[in-house]
Amino acid sequence: MATILEFGPFRLDADAGLLFHGAEPTPLGRRAVALLVLLTGRAGAPISKEALIEGAWPGLVIEDSNLTVQIAAVRRVFDEVAQGADWIETLPRRGYRYVGPAVTVAHPDPTPEVLTPPVLALPDKPSVAVLSFSNLSGDTDQDYFIDGIVDDIITGLSRINWLFVIARNSTFTYKGRRVEVKQVGRELGVRYVLQGSVRKADDRVRIAAQLVDAATGAHVWAERYDRRSDDIFALQDEIALSVVGAIVPRLRRAEINRVNRKRPDSLDAYDLVLRAQPDVDSGMPEQVTRALALLERAIALEPSYALAHGNAAMCHHCLFLRAGLQEADRAASIRHARLAILHGQDDALALTWAGFSIGMDGHDRGAAFTALEAALAISPSSALTYILGSVILAWGGEAERAIEWSDRGLRLSPFDSWAWAAFDAQALSHFHCGRYEEAARAAYRSVQANPAHSITYVQLTAALARLGRLEEAKAAAARVLELHPAFRYGRQFLGVDCAPALAASLGDALRAAGLPE
Template sequence: MTAMHKFGSFCLDADAEILFWRAEPLGLGRRAVALLRVLLERAGTPVGKEALIEAAWPGLAIEDSNLTVQMAAIRRALSAGGGTDWIETLPRRGYRYIGPAVTSEGLPASAAQPTVPVSALPSRPSVAVLRFSNPNGDGEDDYFADGVVEDVAAGLSRVNWLFVIAPKSSFTYDAQALGLKQIGQELGARYLLQGSVRRSGDRVRISAQMIEAETGSLLWTERFDRPLADIFDLQDEIALNVVSAIEPRLRRAELERVKRKRPENLDAYDLVLQAQPDVYCGMPTEAARALALLERALALEPGYALAHAFAAMCHHCLFLRAGLLEDHRLASVRHARAAILYGQDDALALTFAGFSIGMDDHDRDAAFAAAEAALAVSPSSAITYIVGGVMFGWGGKAERAIEWGERALRLSPFDPWAWSAFHALMLGHFHLGHDDEAVKAAYRAVQHNPRHSISHMLLAAALAKLGRLGDARSAAARVLELQPAFRYSMQFSGVDCDPALAASLGAALDIAGLPG
């Protein structure tokens, strides 16, 4: 029996390799037909480039441009029936059919209800947000639950490195009926977000959890209990908090996944993930180690915005903590500008690029323009508020440093960069004479990143100003253990520290015994 796929006003005779529009055959080549067949048989799910190339060019090594040309031919053919947007491009990942429902005839049972194998998952992390349940069961709160989920999915879709399955696809799945692993396979989703919404009187309670579909491992869970004063403001607040909490957890989960891969199988994305913990450490030895991985990633993908941004941060670290060498400063700015060029839709790349330009090129206006662009892409980007707060702090804008640092910690209290948010808080409080608050913030910075010399430097200054000289000298000694060549004048010069702040910090560090 001939395999036929009917969709909209089209019919694909897969065996005859002919696409019909109504009764009219269209001039679509054999390879394009093979590609369209795969997309239709996996309708609604992402199909990776590798699977598509294998379907149309089995056993051959070809350039991606060949695939692009064939996809363009398919779109031209579908335009006869208004289907130019039925094939969705998933940047760097593959393609997906999102047009009218597909009816298939003459297929074996295994092909009639295809399940996407694990190997067909996109190379970048993919997330499906399932419909939240309503334990009340009265249907009254369903619209609110669906609104929350759609807002969360929309927020996650603005995170450049995530691929988010559209709710119109994920809402059709029942986790209890099918099981999470099967849902993940069929949707092409590595991670699933599920939860429940319950309204009780004038309050609403929402629980959410993120699960790795393949293993069933729980990555993140949270409960929200809020007064129902304004249901739509609450919906926006919950979506913002869920997105800001999920992003760092997924990055950690992705890193653990990549660590299980053999080194020779790492592509540019995996190399950047491997580099990330050392980039985030903020110390020279780790930064140099991260740069080696990032250079490999950029050799594979020269326009990889986040790789450029991470490289800028590494060179910033080496410039600031390894002798203020001009080569590192120039490299930091060069990579930052490349990150902005290639990463207009990547909030994290824009954030770190702006930070490097602000700190190493001393161009705060350009830095905050990049930060504003990052927040336009992803309003829930806690890291943007973190590094922006640090720039405000060193620039002597104490109130803004505190405001941005506190906002960052509300968005993502366990962020890998939380230590830097506490830097912003310490600098702001120190500048304003809030000595107790400055000490608390400095201690929190040390707790979150005990390997970072500047956290200990800030603690030494805060303790000295408070008159706790013994503790201040202990903190100063730890600075020199971590960074033997440390001179606070070099730190202040490197970050273009506000003169009044530099004077008060320097006086406190003199008391603590750190060399100027």
């Protein structure tokens, strides 16, 4: 059940980690929100710097200046909205204290059953309704633009075959009405509701959107977009793609969390795939081995389940590259990828997994991009398609195109669980072009996003060696071997069919840092 802290003009959703002013999320980051939860949760009481740092940066050693920066961000938002910069009191050498308006705690209760309208049963797959966005501009002439954005979002979500999307003719019946999200969920029979607002002034447009769990009222995702409105229709398309790209990973994570709370003996193929997904995404041999057991059960239940085959292909890809380069794993990766393509002509995610396996393990980049481009035709906002495509391009030596695809993927889903792969592609591409500072920077971002993956340290090792920072390069190389003791860069390059010129340049740098060939 969601916990909401209310004070002044603000609502703080502690579970979602979001601070709202009215219906719009504020730009506070997750660290600042975590601090605010601690301060308002103990309103009036001093909280030490040590307690605040541990709450917002658990397990990390950071400087006090990081805390100071985040507290300043909270004060700035308070001041801009309610002239409340003094709501956070500094206690010299001790810590901070919240002294603003009284804080009340609300635990939203499920809405009682009503006789009419009837409660619709939820579909077997995740379901969403996109409500008409509120026009905050005071100009009814802008309604066409706002409705166009919502239309495009509905169309984009409708292309995702694992998602049940209510048609606009149903959702637009709520236009202009004040209605509770829980009521919409009951009346339309959906688990999630997307709502938002648009404010247009002069040459700027601000769009706020939030995805809410209709059963609990908890926020799953929220974002705000500020853009120039020079080309109103291009802006409409850009916003719609960005919203869809950002929502889809969050929806899938919310569904995984929901399924993991169900009875563990459920044999539904869809639930089995969802349970396997986090282990597939980990890219770690032990976890993907565990995922394969679930995926094989799903395939036994439904042999033509494209997404199960696509995930299985990714699992065998991981085992091939990270568990000994065994031919059996490479062959299994390709076999499942072909089955995913055969049965998944309308499934963008299955085609994406399949294309990646065929490109990386089958060394057929032409066939890979046929599958990836088919995925984008189905779902133009598929961030993962661009991210994994960028990896194939980078290893193939197509540096500039790889950077373009990785940037596109990160633009669609900045916090994607696969973001590290996009940074990897950028590191490889910048290295290939001799831009070693940029390569090191991208490699550091990849390491930060996924510190358990050895390949991220490979790119970092190479870039640092080329920059002449040999001691740091050797430290990164040691981390490669710690995570992947059997790593041999020559075999690894053969495994991914690395472009010859890139392989030669990388090899020279890795050899200088002490990695074995």
